Amino acid sequence: MPGHKRKTLGFVDPYKIDITEIGGFDNLAHPVDVIKNINDRIANLYGVKNARLLVNGSTSGNLTMIRSACPRGSRLLVARNCHKSVIHGAVLNALSTDFIMPKVNKYGYQCQIDPEIVYKHMNEAYKCGQKYSAFIMTSPTYEGICSDIGKIARICHKFGASLLVDCAHGAHFGISSKVFKENPALLGADCVTVSLHKTLPFFTQTAALLVPDGSRLDINEIEENIRIFQSSSPSYILMAGADKGLSYMERKGEKGLIELDKNLKQFRLWTLDLKNLKIATEPNMDLSKIVICSRKPGFHGNNILNILREKYHLELEMAAGDYALAMTSLMDTKEDLKRLSQALHSLDNDIDKYDDVREEFFSGKFLNEMPVKVMEMYEALECEKEMVHLDEANGRVSAGEICLYPPGIPDILAGERFNIETIDFLKENISRGLEVEGVSEGMVRVIK
Numbered sequence: 001m002p003g004h005k006r007k008t009l010g011f012v013d014p015y016k017i018d019i020t021e022i023g024g025f026d027n028l029a030h031p032v033d034v035i036k037n038i039n040d041r042i043a044n045l046y047g048v049k050n051a052r053l054l055v056n057g058s059t060s061g062n063l064t065m066i067r068s069a070c071p072r073g074s075r076l077l078v079a080r081n082c083h084k085s086v087i088h089g090a091v092l093n094a095l096s097t098d099f100i101m102p103k104v105n106k107y108g109y110q111c112q113i114d115p116e117i118v119y120k121h122m123n124e125a126y127k128c129g130q131k132y133s134a135f136i137m138t139s140p141t142y143e144g145i146c147s148d149i150g151k152i153a154r155i156c157h158k159f160g161a162s163l164l165v166d167c168a169h170g171a172h173f174g175i176s177s178k179v180f181k182e183n184p185a186l187l188g189a190d191c192v193t194v195s196l197h198k199t200l201p202f203f204t205q206t207a208a209l210l211v212p213d214g215s216r217l218d219i220n221e222i223e224e225n226i227r228i229f230q231s232s233s234p235s236y237i238l239m240a241g242a243d244k245g246l247s248y249m250e251r252k253g254e255k256g257l258i259e260l261d262k263n264l265k266q267f268r269l270w271t272l273d274l275k276n277l278k279i280a281t282e283p284n285m286d287l288s289k290i291v292i293c294s295r296k297p298g299f300h301g302n303n304i305l306n307i308l309r310e311k312y313h314l315e316l317e318m319a320a321g322d323y324a325l326a327m328t329s330l331m332d333t334k335e336d337l338k339r340l341s342q343a344l345h346s347l348d349n350d351i352d353k354y355d356d357v358r359e360e361f362f363s364g365k366f367l368n369e370m371p372v373k374v375m376e377m378y379e380a381l382e383c384e385k386e387m388v389h390l391d392e393a394n395g396r397v398s399a400g401e402i403c404l405y406p407p408g409i410p411d412i413l414a415g416e417r418f419n420i421e422t423i424d425f426l427k428e429n430i431s432r433g434l435e436v437e438g439v440s441e442g443m444v445r446v447i448k
Contacts, residue, residue, distance in 0.1 A: 001317065003171070003329035004201035005336075009244050014237045025108035027041055028055065028234040029227050029249075035239065041246050042208050045253075046174050046194075047169055048185045050211040050219050052226055054193075055238045058207045059085040060229040061193030062368015063092070065164040065209070067225045068191070069134040070095055070216050075123055079137035080370060081110045082168060084408045086136055087377065087401055091414075094378045098125075098132075099371055105282075107293045108118040108301070113137055115155055122159040136164040139184060142318070142407040143325060144169070144179055144289030145282055153188025163188065166197035168207070172288065172330070174256040179261035181286060185210040191217050197328045199288060202425040213375065256330035263334045264288060270341040276351040277304070280323070290326040292316075294345065296351055302432050303354065304347070307356045314341035318406040320434065324444035355419040371398075371416035384448040390426060390439060396446040402438030404429055418446075 021027045026035040035053065041052035054060050062174045070076050073094050074196050078086060080099040090097050100117050102110040118135060118232035125131055149165065156163040165184040167173065171194040174183025185192040192210040196202035209226070211219055271279045276299070280291035289328045292304055301319035308314040308324070317327045326340060374380075374397050385399040396418050403409040410423055430436050438444065 001206045001327060002172045002202070003199045003331060004197075004203070005246075005329060005331040006306050007201075009201055010239065011244060017236055017240050018124045018230070019236045020233070025236065028053070028230065028239065029232070032244075038239070038243055040247065041250070044154075045246065045249060046183055046185060046208075046210050048183075049213040049215075049390070050222075052209045052211075052223070052228070053216055053239065053242055054207040054209060054230065054281060055205060055206045055234045056207075056230050057197075058083075058166065058193045058195040058361055059088075060209055060226070061209045062086050062164075062166055063089045063229045064225040064280075065191045065193065065217075066090065066134070067134065067228070068221045069164055071133060074133040075125065075130055077118070077125075077132045077135040077161070079113050079135075081141060081409050082136060082138050083168070084401060084403055084410055087165065087410055087413060091378045091381060094376075095133075096376055099370055100137075107280065107291075107323045109143045109145070109280075109291065109323060110141060111145050111282065113139075113152065115148055115151040116153050121156045122155060122161065122166060126159050131159060134162040134164050135189075136166065138168075140167070140168045140181070140286045141241050142175075142289075142409075143280070143291050143323075144167060144303055146170075146284045146287035148284075149184045155188075157188075157216075161189040165189040165192045167192045169198055169289070170194060170286065171196050171208075173286075174198045175249065176257045176428045178254070178294045179257050179344045180288070183210065185212045187222040190215045191222070196242065196245065198325070200245060200253075201329070201331055202245040203238050204243070205235075206242045211409055244255050246379040253330070260288065260328065260332065263332070264328065265339050266334070267337040267341055270338070271344060274344060274348045276349045278382060288328045290328060290340070291323050292326065293323045299351060299354070300432060302434060306433075307347055307354065310347070314340060314343055320404055320407075320429075369421065371419060373413075373416050373420055375415040377414045381446060385445050386448045387443045388446055389442050390423055390444050391442075393423060393444050393446060394420055399445040399447050400438055401427060402436065402444065405435050405437045408437075418444075 026033040062085040075096045076097050080101045147249040153163045173181045195207045197204045197206050278293045278297045300326040304324040305316045305319035317325045398412050400414050402412045
């Protein structure tokens with residue numbers, strides 16, 4: 001990221017357009033003119049009834065969706081691989097939460113949400129008179145895994161719940177009918193967030209909220225909540241960038257996505273002969289995400305990321321488990337992908353020369369087993385807290401979330417109890433040089 005890949009669209013001097021709500025430039029909190037035109041163009045680009053530009057990223061979109069769909073104190077069903085902003089939305093609205101854990105494959109990334117598990121949770125809650133207001137999930141995932149949105153939407157609606165989809169990594173979905181996936185907004189979801197900046201030529205922090213025709217959510221409620229979660233001083237530089245990005249997508253978007261799809265398929269042919277590395281190909285996967293897996297025991301994702309950065313000057317998006325992730329956009333050329341292919345082949349041939357490897361670690365055990373919830377997250381955050389060393393946290397109740405960043409998916413949440421597996425998982429990732437938010441100099445916050 002970002003999806004513009006640092007290639008200019010001919011943007012003007014930002015100092016000349018860093019303005020505020022002066023005459024003729026509309027108001028993001030109450031758009032009636034040029035910003036309303038941007039909203040209408042985003043809606044047209046995705047084929048939805050309503051769209052709203054966001055300048056606080058998909059985070060503000062996720063917070064808005066949750067507050068709009070879930071009355072305070074109600075129940076929310078959450079896919080465990082959701083972004084931390086979803087957790088924050090549940091806390092802010094004092095929601096009771098239950099989680100669905102997607103399965104983890106042998107390389108360490110999470111796969112699809114099983115619609116039957118969604119049905120099971122919805123049905124059990126309904127029979128107990130504790131129906132969910134909504135189910136919120138991520139599709140595609142950071143690694144490009146897409147779930148069956150249509151089937152899950154039908155299940156949610158059967159039980160009177162809204163389906164909210166964090167499609168931050170699928171901003172390129174639904175723009176072309178010829179390539180890539182359909183956007184969840186047209187598959188039955190009630191509200192969808194897309195991060196325009198992740199896979200399209202938009203500035204970082206620009207996103208959009210998509211509301212399809214027939215949504216269970218009230219657009220007036222959505223607009224009120226956007227005003228709550230967005231800055232009251234929105235950046236006109238970001239909004240002008242969104243205008244520029246939209247113009248590019250309207251003129252060249254479909255052609256660019258078709259070309260990207262063609263180049264990605266060629267890249268996968270180029271890399272079929274890799275021996276120690278492998279480019280993941282899953283059912284229902286977004287091919288614009290290049291997941292580079294290690295077949296060599298002890299050679300982890302962070303090894304891949306660091307070597308490609310230091311030796312080949314290629315910056316990947318993230319590393320975790322036994323894989324690393326490269327993100328592409330329509331701004332990447334065939335030559336860019338060829339360069340990545342050549343670097344991977346060189347690394348693949350030289351992999352035995354690198355001795356900075358460890359015994360094989362990743363089994364996916366912890367990620368398949370959620371920690372035990374002792375209390376709701378919002379309750380835990382109101383308790384008295386203290387700091388303890390991670391080694392001494394076994395059996396203690398976490399007073400905050402801990403997650404690898406990126407991607408920002410929590411490994412333990414406020415109100416959940418630490419266990420040995422959780423602690424070992426976090427320590428191993430710290431020792432591999434990965435950034436673990438919520439652990440500071442080996443210390444974590446727990447309930448006193």
